[in-house]
Amino acid sequence: MCGIVGYNGKKKAVDILLDGLSKLEYRGYDSAGIAIKDKNIEIFKAKGKLINLQDKIKDKNLKGTIGIGHTRWATHGEPSENNAHPHVSNNGNVTLVHNGIIENYQELIQKLEKHNYKFYSDTDTEVLTNIIDYYYNKYKIGPIDAINRTMVRVRGSYAIAVMFKDYPDEIWVARKDSPMIIGQNDDGTYVASDVPAILKYTKNVYYIDNLEAACLKKDKVIFYDLNGDVIKKEMQEIKWDVSAAEKEGYEHFMIKEIYEQPEVIKKTINSYIQDNTIDISRSNLTQEEIKDIKEIYIIACGSAYHVGVCAQYILEDLTKIPVRVEIASEFRYRKPLLNKKGLAIIISQSGETADSLAALREAKNAGIKTLGIINVVGSSIAREADHVLYTLAGPEIAVATTKAFSTQLIITYILAIEMAHVKRKINKKKYLELIKEIQTIPDKIKNILEDDTNNIQKLSSKFSYVHDAFYIGRNLDYAISLEGSLKLKEVSYIHSEAYAAGELKHGTISLIEPNTLVIGVITQDEIYEKTISNLVEVKSRGAYIITVNPNKIDVNKVADFTINIPETNKYFYPSLTVIPLQLLSYYITVSKGLDVDKPRNLAKSVTVE
Numbered sequence: 371m372c373g374i375v376g377y378n379g380k381k382k383a384v385d386i387l388l389d390g391l392s393k394l395e396y397r398g399y400d401s402a403g404i405a406i407k408d409k410n411i412e413i414f415k416a417k418g419k420l421i422n423l424q425d426k427i428k429d430k431n432l433k434g435t436i437g438i439g440h441t442r443w444a445t446h447g448e449p450s451e452n453n454a455h456p457h458v459s460n461n462g463n464v465t466l467v468h469n470g471i472i473e474n475y476q477e478l479i480q481k482l483e484k485h486n487y488k489f490y491s492d493t494d495t496e497v498l499t500n501i502i503d504y505y506y507n508k509y510k511i512g513p514i515d516a517i518n519r520t521m522v523r524v525r526g527s528y529a530i531a532v533m534f535k536d537y538p539d540e541i542w543v544a545r546k547d548s549p550m551i552i553g554q555n556d557d558g559t560y561v562a563s564d565v566p567a568i569l570k571y572t573k574n575v576y577y578i579d580n581l582e583a584a585c586l587k588k589d590k591v592i593f594y595d596l597n598g599d600v601i602k603k604e605m606q607e608i609k610w611d612v613s614a615a616e617k618e619g620y621e622h623f624m625i626k627e628i629y630e631q632p633e634v635i636k637k638t639i640n641s642y643i644q645d646n647t648i649d650i651s652r653s654n655l656t657q658e659e660i661k662d663i664k665e666i667y668i669i670a671c672g673s674a675y676h677v678g679v680c681a682q683y684i685l686e687d688l689t690k691i692p693v694r695v696e697i698a699s700e701f702r703y704r705k706p707l708l709n710k711k712g713l714a715i716i717i718s719q720s721g722e723t724a725d726s727l728a729a730l731r732e733a734k735n736a737g738i739k740t741l742g743i744i745n746v747v748g749s750s751i752a753r754e755a756d757h758v759l760y761t762l763a764g765p766e767i768a769v770a771t772t773k774a775f776s777t778q779l780i781i782t783y784i785l786a787i788e789m790a791h792v793k794r795k796i797n798k799k800k801y802l803e804l805i806k807e808i809q810t811i812p813d814k815i816k817n818i819l820e821d822d823t824n825n826i827q828k829l830s831s832k833f834s835y836v837h838d839a840f841y842i843g844r845n846l847d848y849a850i851s852l853e854g855s856l857k858l859k860e861v862s863y864i865h866s867e868a869y870a871a872g873e874l875k876h877g878t879i880s881l882i883e884p885n886t887l888v889i890g891v892i893t894q895d896e897i898y899e900k901t902i903s904n905l906v907e908v909k910s911r912g913a914y915i916i917t918v919n920p921n922k923i924d925v926n927k928v929a930d931f932t933i934n935i936p937e938t939n940k941y942f943y944p945s946l947t948v949i950p951l952q953l954l955s956y957y958i959t960v961s962k963g964l965d966v967d968k969p970r971n972l973a974k975s976v977t978v979e
């Protein structure tokens with residue numbers, strides 16, 4: 371998705387804007403641009419990678435200390451220099467960058483055309499720029515009123531950064547349903563759509579709410595509500611390390627983030643478990659509220675949905691509360707019947723995924739309690755959910771999630787144990803036993819990384835040629851197969867599918883040919899023999915079988931290659947089995963020579979429907 375960065379201060383804006391945009395590259399983009407005010411506002415844009423923009427401006431000696439920049443991920447209009455941001459109003463008075471989508475832009479074009487506005491691009495953003503300009507000129511009311519009238523008039527989602535020719539020392543920003551943070555230090559003020567863009571410069575930020583605007587001056591930020599009244603905001607400190615958003619010697623962010631997992635899982639565990647006791651009181655979800663919960667709805671997208679599938683098995687088994695897991699984009703449009711005593715759990719790394727946010731609002735409108743499992747502090751879902759449990763994964767830069775996924779899993783285990791204990795479905799002994807075992811997970815992952823990486827790397831180079839892969843397992847092993855399969859296809863572009871092992875024979879087995887790659891995940895004591903039988907069925911049709919299993923499970927008669935993982939409690943195996951699956955996807959992709967951190971067509975945070 372698109373990225374925004376802006377700076378107003380003492381330093382040369384061009385360096386800060388380009389550096390900030392480079393930190394936003396991971397979000398996915400197809401063109402980039404900046405506007406810098408020196409004597410006049412100068413705009414530079416280029417299609418393709420940021421390097422093209424850098425080449426364009428390298429001899430320009432841009433000295434301006436105020437400017438805005440953008441990486442564009444095309445929605446309205448093809449990726450091109452013409453459609454790239456910043457856009458400028460007809461009379462050159464308003465220069466703007468925008469994330470999001472303006473839904474009623476056609477209607478706004480008609481309105482503006484009646485007033486002789488002309489359009490040079492195919493974007494909804496150019497329309498937005500001119501609407502601001504239209505209100506600004508019509509009412510002679512100054513930036514805040516022009517922006518507020520625009521916010522009332524447009525439908526859709528947006529985060530905007532605007533420069534007005536008549537207000538050369540200010541950047542104006544506003545947002546609705548699209549992320550934006552504002553930072554400040556002694557050198558100036560900053561705006562960005564995402565923390566990593568400004569983390570290097572400041573950890574002191576303000577969160578701007580929906581339908582609010584702000585004026586960034588060189589030494590202060592003034593916030594306004596939709597009435598144009600000034601509002602006060604507290605500055606907050608971001609806890610993320612700057613180094614977490616840098617590669618630090620690793621070839622790619624994905625592998626760095628895979629290796630960070632023991633550490634961030636430990637941090638997440640330690641923030642909710644102390645002295646063998648779970649404490650989730652920071653979420654404000656009380657024991658009384660937990661006792662009252664009659665149903666659980668887990669709602670999420672993509673990998674976060676897969677965490678939900680794992681959590682469904684664990685929560686239901688431990689708490690004996692019925693659990694349903696739903697894809698957010700389906701949930702939001704299907705008018706589900708929800709128990710008033712239900713709890714909706716929204717899982718999201720970014721906290722900004724449009725469908726998950728909409729699902730949260732649906733659940734709130736239905737009058738049920740909501741709990742977010744979120745990584746980005748201050749994100750929309752974190753702010754709107756009744757309760758929040760934060761994952762402490764730190765900034766996740768690789769498009770394909772790994773460490774956020776793993777910390778989300780951990781939170782669901784902690785929640786399941788706590789709820790089961792509060793509801794008296796497990797006794798103190800079981801509670802302590804599970805807590806003890808959870809704390810062993812970071813070291814067990816470390817062991818997998820130490821023991822298995824080399825073999826997986828060697829194996830992976832053999833599979834860069836494959837066209838199809840199937841991941842199979844039962845129960846929690848099926849849940850993690852969904853994630854393994856997504857991980858492979860999204861970064862390596864190899865077609866892959868996950869199947870409940872028992873379901874394969876109902877159609878999909880016809881796709882198995884000699885050397886088709888089948889990955890069997892086999893950890894669950896009660897049913898492993900059944901998965902092995904399913905693997906035998908595909909092996910006898912020529913499939914090449916990789917298994918991921920603890921040593922105690924004998925896979926000799928099926929596996930062509932075995933990845934052993936340490937033993938753990940049956941509920942926690944997903945945290946271990948996912949590690950080799952992540953490594954497999956990573957190394958297969960690297961051996962194909964693909965850009966593993968930025969797979970084609972994908973965006974890190976999906977803020978459009």
Ligand code: F6R
Nearest residue numbers: 672673674718719720723770771
């Ligand atoms: C896949 C991946 C995506 C996200 C999904 C939800 O590797 O990262 O499938 O899990 O887009 O994103 P969040 O968690 O930000 O809501």
